[in-house]
Amino acid sequence: EAGVTQFPSHSVIEKGQTVTLRCDPISGHDNLYWYRRVMGKEIKFLLHFVKESKQDESGMPNNRFLAERTGGTYSTLKVQPAELEDSGVYFCASSQDVFGAGELFFGEGSRLTVL
Amino acid sequence: SQQGEEDPQALSIQEGENATMNCSYKTSINNLQWYRQNSGRGLVHLILIRSNEREKHSGRLRVTLDTSKKSSSLLITASRAADTASYFCATASLYNFNKFYFGSGTKLNVKP
Numbered sequence: 001e002a003g004v005t006q007f008p009s010h011s012v013i014e015k016g017q018t019v020t021l022r023c024d025p026i027s028g029h030d031n032l033y034w035y036r037r038v039m040g041k042e043i044k045f046l047l048h049f050v051k052e053s054k055q056d057e058s059g060m061p062n063n064r065f066l067a068e069r070t071g072g073t074y075s076t077l078k079v080q081p082a083e084l085e086d087s088g089v090y091f092c093a094s095s096q097d098v099f100g101a102g103e104l105f106f107g108e109g110s111r112l113t114v115l
Numbered sequence: 116s117q118q119g120e121e122d123p124q125a126l127s128i129q130e131g132e133n134a135t136m137n138c139s140y141k142t143s144i145n146n147l148q149w150y151r152q153n154s155g156r157g158l159v160h161l162i163l164i165r166s167n168e169r170e171k172h173s174g175r176l177r178v179t180l181d182t183s184k185k186s187s188s189l190l191i192t193a194s195r196a197a198d199t200a201s202y203f204c205a206t207a208s209l210y211n212f213n214k215f216y217f218g219s220g221t222k223l224n225v226k227p
Contacts (some may be wrong), residue, residue, distance in 0.1 A: 004157070032214065042120075043158075043203060043217035056214055091157065103148060104205070104215060106157035 002026070006092050006107035014115055018080040025074070025094030026081050033095075033104065034067060038088035046090075049075060061086075075090045082114045119147070119187075119204040119218040127224040134191040136221040138204030139184075147180055147213035151191050152220070157168045161202075162188075166209070196227045 005024045013019050025032050034046040046065070047057040051072035059069070064083070069075040079086050087110050093104040121139040128134055140148070146165045150158040163181045164171045164187065171178045177190040191198055201220040208214055 033215070035217070040219070042219040045214060045216065048213055050213075056211070093158075103160040103163060104150075104158070105152075106159070108155070108157040 004092055004094050004105050004107035006090075006110050008110055009108065010111045012113045012114070012115065013082055014082055016081045018078065018114060019082055021076045021077045021079075021092075021112070023077070023092030023094075023107060025090050025092070026096075026105055029094035029096050029105070030072070031095040031097070032069060033093040034075070034077055035091040035093065036088050037091065037109075038075050038085075043091065046077075079112070082112075087112055087114045119146045119206050119216055121202065121204055121218045121221040123221060125222045125224070128194055130196055130227050132194055132196060133199070134194050134223055134225070136189045136202050136223070138189070138218060140187075140206045140216070141185065141202075142206075143209040144182070145209050147178075147179060147187050147209045148205045148215070149176075149187075149206070150203045150205060150217075152203065154200070158171065158203065159175065191223075194223075194225045196225050199223060199225045201216055 007022045012051040035043050037043045045059040048055045049069045066078045089109040091109045094104045095102045119138045130177045133149045148163045149161045153157045162173045164178050175192045180187045201222045205215045205217045
């Protein structure tokens, strides 16, 4: 069974440009999460999808960030326009347990560097 | 912030020794989980302990949970060089157990 895959693994862009990160969760996992880790600090929650619906997007930093999950399958996280402080590692995770309280399966992360 | 906070931030031990990491959190939880991250890789789930449990074992891992003190500890016995990684605790809120809060992690270095 394939795990959670993220693309790209590393992206280097200029301030003001746009970047789109993609996450393919484990097949059949309704829950999909985005997290971000900046400069070795805590892993911060960004948002949570249940199927195609945004269950909780309280962690999204500002309106430069847009997440979508088409048809409840893969998800994209777009940053437009990117700022220096957006640099970090963006993790995607998925889980099967629709009632929560289950383990999360993580991708290897997308490292974003904004110059 | 509800995030769990791990302590210490970094830990260096010799192979064969035990490693203990602690996690403190702020609000009532449904469960607490520990994850490991090898350098440059994704997080891997290690163990889950529910709020009504006090101790749980999995191989060389022992997790304790004290809900009165809002703290947990992860003990790795007879450590190996391959245990070198960052360890994170994650809490699932009692009121929103689909939302998991992570801390900054403990970086464990096991010297051969």
